[in-house]
Amino acid sequence: MKLVWSWLSEHVDLTGVTPEHVAERLTVAGLEVDKVERIGDWWDRERLVVGNVLRVLSHPDAERLVLADVDWGAGAPHRVVTGAPNLLAFRDAGDFDKPMKVVFAREGVELYDGHAEGWVKVKLKGRPVRGVMSDAMVCSEKEIGLSEDHDGILILDDDAPVGAPIADVLGDAVLTLELTANYAHASNVVGIAREVAALLDRPFTPPEWRLDDADAVVDASLPAAATWCRVVIDDDEACPRYSARIVTGVDATRPSPAWLQRRLRLSGMRPINAVVDATNYAMLLWGEPLHAFDYDRLKARAVAASGVGASTGDATAASAGAGVVPTITVRRSTPGERMTTLDGIDRALDAGTILITDDAGPIAIAGVMGGAETEVTDATRTILLEAATFHFPSIRRASRDLKLPSESSWRFSRDVPPALIDPGSAVGSRLLAEHAGGRVAPGIVDVHPRPRPAVEVVMPLSEIDRLLGAEIPVADIEAILARLGFTAVVDGDTLAAVVPPHRVDIELPADIVEEIVRVWGLDRLPSVPLADALPAQRENRTQWLEEATRDACVGAGLQEIVSYRMTSVVHEGETVVAGIAGIADDVGAGGDVVDVGDVGGVGHEVGAGGLPAEARYVGIANAISPERSVMRQSMLTGLLDAAAANLRFTDRVALFEVGSTYHWPAGTSPSPSTLPDEPRHVALLLAGPQRADDWRGGEARPMDFYDAKGAVEAVLGALGIDTLHFAPGRHASLHPGRTAVVSAVDADGTPRALGYVGELHPQVRRRWDLPERSIAVADLDLEAIDALAGAIRPIAAFSPYPPVERDLAVLVDEAIPAADVEAAVRAAGGKLLVGVRLFDVYRGPQVGEGRKSLALRLRFQSMDKTLEGASVDRVREQIVRALGKAVGGEVRG
Amino acid sequence: MGSEPIATIARIEMLRREAEVALDAAKGDAALTAWKGEWLGKGGRITSLLRSVGALDAADRPAFGAAVNAASRTLEAAYEAAASSRQADAMASALAAEAIDVTLPGTPPPRGRLHPSTIILRRMLDIFAEMGFQVFLSREVELDDVNFTLLNHPPHHPARDMQDTFYIAGTNEQVLLRTHTSPGQIRAMGAYAPDPIRIVLPGMVYRNEKITPRSEIQFTQVEGLAVGPHITMANLRGTIDGFVHRYYGPNRRTRFRTSYFPFTEPSAEVDVSCGLCDGAGCRLCKDAGWLEILGCGMVHPNVLANGGYDPAVVSGFAFGLGPMRAQMMAHGIDDIRHYWGNDVRFLEQFG
Numbered sequence A: 001m002k003l004v005w006s007w008l009s010e011h012v013d014l015t016g017v018t019p020e021h022v023a024e025r026l027t028v029a030g031l032e033v034d035k036v037e038r039i040g041d042w043w044d045r046e047r048l049v050v051g052n053v054l055r056v057l058s059h060p061d062a063e064r065l066v067l068a069d070v071d072w073g074a075g076a077p078h079r080v081v082t083g084a085p086n087l088l089a090f091r092d093a094g095d096f097d098k099p100m101k102v103v104f105a106r107e108g109v110e111l112y113d114g115h116a117e118g119w120v121k122v123k124l125k126g127r128p129v130r131g132v133m134s135d136a137m138v139c140s141e142k143e144i145g146l147s148e149d150h151d152g153i154l155i156l157d158d159d160a161p162v163g164a165p166i167a168d169v170l171g172d173a174v175l176t177l178e179l180t181a182n183y184a185h186a187s188n189v190v191g192i193a194r195e196v197a198a199l200l201d202r203p204f205t206p207p208e209w210r211l212d213d214a215d216a217v218v219d220a221s222l223p224a225a226a227t228w229c230r231v232v233i234d235d236d237e238a239c240p241r242y243s244a245r246i247v248t249g250v251d252a253t254r255p256s257p258a259w260l261q262r263r264l265r266l267s268g269m270r271p272i273n274a275v276v277d278a279t280n281y282a283m284l285l286w287g288e289p290l291h292a293f294d295y296d297r298l299k300a301r302a303v304a305a306s307g308v309g310a311s312t313g314d315a316t317a318a319s320a321g322a323g324v325v326p327t328i329t330v331r332r333s334t335p336g337e338r339m340t341t342l343d344g345i346d347r348a349l350d351a352g353t354i355l356i357t358d359d360a361g362p363i364a365i366a367g368v369m370g371g372a373e374t375e376v377t378d379a380t381r382t383i384l385l386e387a388a389t390f391h392f393p394s395i396r397r398a399s400r401d402l403k404l405p406s407e408s409s410w411r412f413s414r415d416v417p418p419a420l421i422d423p424g425s426a427v428g429s430r431l432l433a434e435h436a437g438g439r440v441a442p443g444i445v446d447v448h449p450r451p452r453p454a455v456e457v458v459m460p461l462s463e464i465d466r467l468l469g470a471e472i473p474v475a476d477i478e479a480i481l482a483r484l485g486f487t488a489v490v491d492g493d494t495l496a497a498v499v500p501p502h503r504v505d506i507e508l509p510a511d512i513v514e515e516i517v518r519v520w521g522l523d524r525l526p527s528v529p530l531a532d533a534l535p536a537q538r539e540n541r542t543q544w545l546e547e548a549t550r551d552a553c554v555g556a557g558l559q560e561i562v563s564y565r566m567t568s569v570v571h572e573g574e575t576v577v578a579g580i581a582g583i584a585d586d587v588g589a590g591g592d593v594v595d596v597g598d599v600g601g602v603g604h605e606v607g608a609g610g611l612p613a614e615a616r617y618v619g620i621a622n623a624i625s626p627e628r629s630v631m632r633q634s635m636l637t638g639l640l641d642a643a644a645a646n647l648r649f650t651d652r653v654a655l656f657e658v659g660s661t662y663h664w665p666a667g668t669s670p671s672p673s674t675l676p677d678e679p680r681h682v683a684l685l686l687a688g689p690q691r692a693d694d695w696r697g698g699e700a701r702p703m704d705f706y707d708a709k710g711a712v713e714a715v716l717g718a719l720g721i722d723t724l725h726f727a728p729g730r731h732a733s734l735h736p737g738r739t740a741v742v743s744a745v746d747a748d749g750t751p752r753a754l755g756y757v758g759e760l761h762p763q764v765r766r767r768w769d770l771p772e773r774s775i776a777v778a779d780l781d782l783e784a785i786d787a788l789a790g791a792i793r794p795i796a797a798f799s800p801y802p803p804v805e806r807d808l809a810v811l812v813d814e815a816i817p818a819a820d821v822e823a824a825v826r827a828a829g830g831k832l833l834v835g836v837r838l839f840d841v842y843r844g845p846q847v848g849e850g851r852k853s854l855a856l857r858l859r860f861q862s863m864d865k866t867l868e869g870a871s872v873d874r875v876r877e878q879i880v881r882a883l884g885k886a887v888g889g890e891v892r893g
Numbered sequence B: 001m002g003s004e005p006i007a008t009i010a011r012i013e014m015l016r017r018e019a020e021v022a023l024d025a026a027k028g029d030a031a032l033t034a035w036k037g038e039w040l041g042k043g044g045r046i047t048s049l050l051r052s053v054g055a056l057d058a059a060d061r062p063a064f065g066a067a068v069n070a071a072s073r074t075l076e077a078a079y080e081a082a083a084s085s086r087q088a089d090a091m092a093s094a095l096a097a098e099a100i101d102v103t104l105p106g107t108p109p110p111r112g113r114l115h116p117s118t119i120i121l122r123r124m125l126d127i128f129a130e131m132g133f134q135v136f137l138s139r140e141v142e143l144d145d146v147n148f149t150l151l152n153h154p155p156h157h158p159a160r161d162m163q164d165t166f167y168i169a170g171t172n173e174q175v176l177l178r179t180h181t182s183p184g185q186i187r188a189m190g191a192y193a194p195d196p197i198r199i200v201l202p203g204m205v206y207r208n209e210k211i212t213p214r215s216e217i218q219f220t221q222v223e224g225l226a227v228g229p230h231i232t233m234a235n236l237r238g239t240i241d242g243f244v245h246r247y248y249g250p251n252r253r254t255r256f257r258t259s260y261f262p263f264t265e266p267s268a269e270v271d272v273s274c275g276l277c278d279g280a281g282c283r284l285c286k287d288a289g290w291l292e293i294l295g296c297g298m299v300h301p302n303v304l305a306n307g308g309y310d311p312a313v314v315s316g317f318a319f320g321l322g323p324m325r326a327q328m329m330a331h332g333i334d335d336i337r338h339y340w341g342n343d344v345r346f347l348e349q350f351g
């Protein structure tokens, strides 16, 4: 909403206050002023004045130029050379018989160059133009910076005083307000004037708005409005009040007077003609959007519909169908109804759209746009002027569904109170009469089936202190409410306030409290710390786990990322190896090959083998693009995107992300009342050298499965989960031989799958354009981790006696997992064996094809004495024998 | 044969001096060891003097013995001093040989970091935690009812225009991505009513907007909610001021402006005095002197009632702020798209 300062000043005394001050007051009181623009604050008061063109003469030497004699209030008229087309027409036509007021600029003044691209300021210098001295000029709008218009000179109102500084005539300020949805009452000059008057505590002067039949613009000889048309409201919720006035004899080709055009332009609306401008001006002044129908078209349609006489489509139809009167019916649309709006588009209407119709069908989408057939044209002579109010949520929906936002629908969607119909209709009709040459028919057709009862809020005075924590004197309360137009009565401890009809946002005591405090001064509220007892604090395990997981990942040397939660089915599909459907068939068949999506029943977000389940995607109905059309089911996509982006300029990434994935629960489908699961995950990705390059040399080895596994162990260990099991597994995105299911045993001894760790399948790696080296990833389900994390364990005792170490090189078949060897060692080691560490794996000619040598360092320690070599060697012998039995291990050395 | 004790004692003195001269001349560990053997070892030249004590008169023996012992102790001490000085020299030259260039780069341990959006959330949540506000987590895919209607945004109310919404397919626009953290207010009231509440609701919210340097489709919010029997707007101000003084600094001032949020009444927006110009107006605050930081208000009676509280007896306040916007201003981040771009050259500058 743009507010013109000079217009505002007609309704509230602004003497001694600046636009900036008013902007500040409005902003603090809830009407945020985004900016204050000064119009013409740079204009030279001496050299830029009102001039009156007395006559226009031929230029002796130039066909496209004329000489204009301009009286500028200083003795003899000044002769200027101009090529302005709107003066050329008066060449040698003698002295004007009425004023022709212009912007007169004298030598030395700064102006914008009218011919330059953009805005270039130049100083006006005297120079001869085709032999005639030119040291002054008459200006276009562009030259004084009002608009881009340089097609002709600016013509001022006839009553502009000759010689007065232009700054006093056209200088102004425009305030741009960002109005919140509750301040519909301030979407107009009158509304803001009321607010400003209340804030400055100055009187508010409403504009004259009554229009009775004795008024000069009403032609008593015309038939009353009610004989021209009928109005029927079919649905009084859709339309609580509808009024129509008739203005006849208008000339829609006339322009509005300069002052009115100027106000419209400064208010951000383009002047069109006296008819359109009249409706817009009334709307800007009062906030009541008006619609003008071509009455003769309505009449012709009515005649045609009634079958009386042939419609010729023009005014003669009126006589042809004498006695036929158009009936305006307001109703909601029926299914499948269509209409052609004035922009020429044939539109399908949602059932329930509020329509203005006549005997032949829809003539306007209420509050949104008129119909093509009944719109005002240059030929229009008689206007039916609609002023109405509609069910505002319906208007908002229609304007959004049809994508037809306008000044009018903006106001109607915020509720136009029925009380505004009277001033809106009256002011619009008067302007049509005064500027478009019309005469107003007596009376108004005003159907008001559902009057809005006045709202009265009755509340204890103490409510104000209870909500604010500040005592405001009763006298201030009464004065503030009165200034805002409320009728407020304080009786003992009770405040009764009748809400003025133009306010649609006040219903409850809390609303009254806001009205009081915003004028009294929100900034006068004391700053008081909370004094209520602190509510009982509650355990918040989800939050703890999420943050502890982040800390653990940071401790493991990983960088946190945060990805878009929206992705696409196609993009997530790119994490899956082509033809992966086959994997699901393997599941379970191999015995020890475990499908990641199936372990312990916790992988509830992944389908077979980690394949995202298409039916379980949470889709976005109104996505910004196909790339962001579903909520993610996998954490992998975001990590791979980040890795791909970063590996273009660095060779090492170590990333993690903690966040939700989104899935419709199995067996459900989207519905208006179903909510998806949002399980939280932590996922990580490692690629590149294990550490950054070092000047001391020694190339770091590339990170692989075991680095990711180590990171998983570190993270889960930090969360208190350290009895982990890694079993070979399959995952739709991962290398089939380098994938493990991570699980841990819970307090009941039940193994629970927590997620997976593995290296990216080469095919996926290539599809993501990642470097040809191992990309190790892991994904763990925080809901599963939650069941195990943070358990409090008693500490284990440790021995004061020195340990004894023995190394063991165990030769086993390649197929024997290292974990089995270690388990056999531990089982046989008894309580003296306190540590087993695998420190080398050797394959080669010395151990033979299909075999490997695992080097283990065993640590023995007693809780109650220093161990002797002999007793340690006995245990070692037990272990060696057990290895032979359990894993076919052969110990060398 | 008679002895001459004085001359004998003089001879001890002479030998001692000779030994001292020799010690001075002994350089290196081997020379020192040899010196010790020659003079103080078993059969050394000083030690062996004692063997000649038998040739003396019984009366002279004690004085002679004492003189030999004294010379022996003196030389012993001189030897210890020389030996330890020798060790110090050796250590000094060994250390000098081991000197390194301390300006060579350090070897960094693998370093993890939090994402900037996590860092700023934690910083704010820590401040609120000390003020007694506990974190309450709430879901992101929400019912329209909880995101809007129960928060006093009826269907087709113009207030909904303030938030461009992503709707979930197949739900007839009844399920959506939360547009603010406020639906957590309804969830929290459901969990707490009729007990008093003092919580903060952090998390990701979603808006159907164009992705530009200034706007994103997802961003984080922190929302605060206090509900109880005696909570006033002055308490709201006290709480906000407390936060501002901790987060922005003790000298920053706040300005409360009336505003509109459907779920609070009265509603306000809060500005903090510009840290660069202290209110005078500058480029950072676009000459306003103030920076807008949050929206707040007293919980709307309809919302309290929807949450299971009697608005005639219980009151509350709520506030919501954008941590990323505060962080962008503090760090001069001019493009919000950096946040989810996950370029480590951006991420590594935090934490």
Ligand SMILES: [Zn+2]
Residues within 6 Å of the ligand: B274, B275, B276, B277, B278, B279, B280, B281, B282, B283, B284, B285, B286, B287, B289, B290
């Ligand atoms: Zn500033």
